[in-house]
Amino acid sequence: MMLSSAALAQSPAKGDEITGLYWSPEKDAKVEIYKKGVEYFGKSVWVAHPRRDNKNPNETLKNRELLGIDLFSGFHYNDGAYTSGKVYDPESGKTYDCKMSLKGDILKVRGYIGISFFGRTAYFQRIKS
8 A cells, every 4th residue: 555645744753652751760850752853852841859950061051950951862763763862961960972762661761971882771761641
């Protein structure tokens, strides 16, 4: 069966299944994964303990609220994986290379320096509406 170009344009891309709300691993924040252009991002939309980004090495950003900032940025979907992205860790103020994958309602986020073997993995639980 052939799909028309209009039908293809209306159906969501396979990679879009990642979009939605997730609990942080500690359940002290909610992150919304969204798509902008062809890239995927994740911003904090709720935090249990509001605070400023005081660990950020950039002096001009230390006074901003953590609520509403992009923690995940620049991910591209490729054959079941979200790659070439960055993750910002507000606990350390550092940004790491990152890749993500989705299995069911669990978002696996692997931040690393250089190669993914040297990194840390965190698991985010999808929030069902």
